[in-house]
Amino acid sequence: MSFSEDFKRSLSAINEQTFVNSSLKAFEYQYRHGTIYRQYCDSLYKTPNNVKELYDIPFMPIEFFKNHAIKSGDWKETKVFKSSGTTRTGRSQHFVKNEHFYQEKSSEVFIQKFGDLKEMRIIALLPSYQEQGDSSLISMVDHLISMGNKDSGYFLNSNVRDLLRQPGKKIIIGVSYALLELASDKAEVVDTIVIETGGMKGRRKEIIRDELHNLLIESFDLTEIWSEYGMTELMSQAYGNKGLFELPLWAKCLIRDINDPFSYLPDGKSGGINIIDLANIDTCCFIETKDLGRATGKYFEVLGRFDNSDVRGCNLLI
Template identity: 40%
Template sequence: MIDSNKILNISSSQEFEKYSIKIFNYQFEKNIIYREFCRLTGKNPSNIRSSFEIPFLPIQFFKTHKIISSNQPIKKTFYSSGSTKNNLSKHHIIDLKLYEDCFLKIFVNFYGSPSQYNIIALLPTYLENKNSSLIYMVNKLIEKSENKHSEFYLDNYKKLKEKLLYLEEGDKKTILFGVSYALLNLIDF
């Protein structure tokens, strides 16, 4: 098993390369579907020398196969936002804490603490998908912001525009997560 704390605290490109190879080896060993895909593409631990050589599974596999590298029970399954509700991609999570630690660490590394922000989300079609990883992540960021102004908006563009104008006068920065069509609707409102 790979120590997730070490992965979450990678601080150099050399460490990144080292752990990329370790993770590839782990996935190759533990994930049957991935191992077979690698074999079909001629890749294996003996001929992977850098992270650039590591093969990625085609997204279609997440629609047709159960992609998982553990016998532990699945804690959560996220579904893609596909244009049809049939045959969506699935992302199985066995460790929600690790999943949260990863995206929170990435956020903090790039932006700082969520508590420094008003976090607003305009994700209408995603909000309707209760198993959306994006909704899950943004919801956690909203919680971590500990801010009464951080919230989701479904389609009340007038209220959202008023909120954004109000927040612009405050001392906290605002992050607006949104899908392109909804952001365009907001601009046109």
């Protein structure tokens, strides 16, 4: 079995004590087998010879996914995920070696956070993503729906209101504008978890997350709204409420200094978000995003985006 397949099998066993060592192993593998990533590392004079600590590892700018097929190793993709492409700068592409592996890990994270799905009805309100047909979010939700009860599926607001009043556990996964449309109708929800995936997709004016959550909490008479943080270029997702996201143990958020992208900030300080996602072993595990945020312990917040960066993805953008 290859290193990457062995590594993927070990992901669920990674913990705080083994994370750094696993990250260094992933770096060395991707330096050796990832042409684009190696060229980037070489331009920074970073190699396995002088990368000895977690903070030595170079993070590849997320823009590289727009112009290159990012791969570690020689393999044929089974799927290409594409970003929503809401700007003139082109759509980001994530070449996926094994779509089933992506679905497996994303459902593992989801179940850890929200429990067994067998008795839950998954209600997806994602019309704009369905129209695309090549969204990582749709791939994930397709798999979650297959794991939910027989009445799970994709719905439109016009035929979901009656479902929400019925007994039984339910999870709504919805893009922001669809949830707001449902909330404006004062839909009654019973025994329901609401997860917003962010983004108005040009359908409504963008609003900050706190305002969105307050509107939904009041309309649905709930105590909390959950958010998902994910993007085309990542294999893993973070979930959180009250604006605090948590990644699985095989992933980590680091905050870089916006004036010096190779320096990192302590807890509570705001800067650029770097993500280590070890589930990305077939592409690149170390990604410099265009999101701004801050981290405290195992949680992180998303505060906005850099100027002139893409307004896209599965997170609510400010």
